[in-house]
Amino acid sequence: MRSSVIVFPGSNCDRDIAVALEKMQFKNQMVWHKETILPKSDLIVIPGGFSYGDYLRSGAIAGKSLIIEEVIKAANSGCLILGVCNGFQILTETGLLKGTLLRNKNLKFINKDVNIKVMNNHTRFTSKYETDQVLKINIAHNEGNYFTDQKHLEELKNQNLIGFKYCDDKGNINDEANPNGAIENIAGIFNKNKNILGMMPHPERMIDKLISNNDGLNLFSSLLN
Amino acid sequence: MKFSVTVTLKKDVLDPQGKAVLNTLNNLGMNSLKNIRQGKFFEIEVNEDNQEKAVKKIKDMCEKLLVNLIIEDYKINKL
Numbered sequence: 001m002r003s004s005v006i007v008f009p010g011s012n013c014d015r016d017i018a019v020a021l022e023k024m025q026f027k028n029q030m031v032w033h034k035e036t037i038l039p040k041s042d043l044i045v046i047p048g049g050f051s052y053g054d055y056l057r058s059g060a061i062a063g064k065s066l067i068i069e070e071v072i073k074a075a076n077s078g079c080l081i082l083g084v085c086n087g088f089q090i091l092t093e094t095g096l097l098k099g100t101l102l103r104n105k106n107l108k109f110i111n112k113d114v115n116i117k118v119m120n121n122h123t124r125f126t127s128k129y130e131t132d133q134v135l136k137i138n139i140a141h142n143e144g145n146y147f148t149d150q151k152h153l154e155e156l157k158n159q160n161l162i163g164f165k166y167c168d169d170k171g172n173i174n175d176e177a178n179p180n181g182a183i184e185n186i187a188g189i190f191n192k193n194k195n196i197l198g199m200m201p202h203p204e205r206m207i208d209k210l211i212s213n214n215d216g217l218n219l220f221s222s223l224l225n
Numbered sequence: 226m227k228f229s230v231t232v233t234l235k236k237d238v239l240d241p242q243g244k245a246v247l248n249t250l251n252n253l254g255m256n257s258l259k260n261i262r263q264g265k266f267f268e269i270e271v272n273e274d275n276q277e278k279a280v281k282k283i284k285d286m287c288e289k290l291l292v293n294l295i296i297e298d299y300k301i302n303k304l
Contacts, residue, residue, distance in 0.1 A: 057293055064290060095292075100295045147238070147296060181239070190302050 001224055002033045003028045006071065008062045013048035013084065013204060020204040021045070024220045031067060038070040041079060043223055046071070048140070048202060053194040058101065058143045059086060063093030072096060080124055080223060085141055088188070088198035096190055097198045101149030104141070105181025110138040113212070114179055116164040116187045116201055117171050117179030123190060124135040126163065127225055128218035134171045135164075135215040137201035138189075139179060144200040146182040146189070156189060163188035163197055226271055226279045227304040230287060233264035238296045267291060268304070275301065 003026040007014045014030065021028045021043075029039050038044070051062035062068070068090075075081050075096050083091040091097040104110055113136050116127040129135070148156070156162050164187040168177040178185045180200075188199030203216030234240050243263040250258055269286070273279040283301050292299045 056291070060290065060293070098295075101284055101291055102296065103241055105239070107245055149295070212267070 001042045002040060002041040003038040004031045004039055005029070005045045005047055006031050006033060006045070006050070006067055007053035008033045008065065010051045010053055011047050011049035011086070013086075014200065014202045016202075017045050017084070020207045020216070020220050023207060024217075024224055026220075026224075033062065033065040033067050035067050036070065038056060038067065038074060040076065043080040043082065044071055044074060046083040046087030047083070047091050047204075048087055051086055051090065052225045054143075057089075057092075057093070059089030059093040062086075062090045068094055075196055078193070078195055082125065082223075083196075084202055085139075085144075085200055088200055089143060091196065091198045093121050095108065096196055097189060098152045099189070101141075101143045101145050101200070102131075102145040102181075104145050104179075109140075109142045110144070110179050111138070112179070113138050114201065115167050115169050115171075115177065117167040117173065119162045119165055120160045120190075122141075122160075123163070123194045123197070123222075124225070125190075125194075125219055125222055128222040131171050132171060134167060134169065136169075136206070136213055137202050137203060137215055138205045138212065141180070141200055144180040144182065146186045146200070148183065153183065155192075159192065161190045161192065161194070162186055163190055164199060164201065221225060226273055226276065228269050228271070228279065228283050229302045229304050230267040230269060230283065230290050230291060231264060231300045231302070232267070232287075232297050233262055233299075235296055235298055 165185040203219040206216030247261040
């Protein structure tokens with residue numbers, strides 16, 4: 001499997017993602033945002049960070065960068081795309097994923113390990129997990145409050161396009177377990193074809209028991225299948 | 226030609242920043258406040274003499290980059 005990680009000025013999780021991909025034997029390449037040619041890739045990752053210092057809106061400037069046109073072309077021809085944190089924000093700004101990420105409801109930057117529930121394991125990103133499995137994954141964001149219109153929300157539910165929801169350690173999905181105010185506790189969503197996943201939690205931070213846990217590992221191993 | 230663009234959150238979108246500002250103003254004793262919504266303001270100068278054409282250009286800028294149409298509304302005014 002060949003992967004590309006897109007790097008913007010202000011990206012800061014790009015190398016963590018690369019470590020995770022290389023651990024799973026991906027042949028990975030880092031791609032600077034000014035490039036206009038994308039290396040042949042089975043997977044493109046848009047990493048977390050603060051691209052362009054979050055100017056205008058998180059992900060707004062990065063979402064119009066040169067390489068993004070190529071990412072959109074690749075996405076439309078079925079290439080797998082993963083956006084984590086700022087990467088998720090960028091994907092919504094490009095229109096590849098619908099909805100948007102608002103400021104956290106409590107106005108605070110939240111950096112902590114939270115529980116999320118796998119809502120659908122019949123996807124290229126989640127096949128190595130069980131549906132309803134509870135994972136502990138780190139979040140670190142200021143704008144993670146997912147919002148979308150009612151019509152799209154219904155679409156997400158009816159077509160099983162919700163990847164992960166915030167929950168408590170027993171898997172209960174409720175307001176207390178919602179760190180940022182996201183609509184229906186949504187932590188990650190797929191596009192219609194399920195070849196694009198955007199998520200606020202950082203699976204690349206959970207790949208080694210020595211420093212955290214390895215709950216994120218199966219996301220990358222699912223992609224290898 | 227110079228224009229202003231005011232960007233505001235749509236009516237039904239929660240505005241925690243506006244709410245924090247409102248609470249602080251209340252704490253300062255300005256308690257006749259009813260509501261505050263926070264937004265963004267752009268001042269844009271374009272090389273265009275025809276006002277209709279200029280507004281069209283600014284509209285395009287708004288919809289392509291300046292405004293997130295899912296959650297925000299905008300107003301263009303000539304300065």
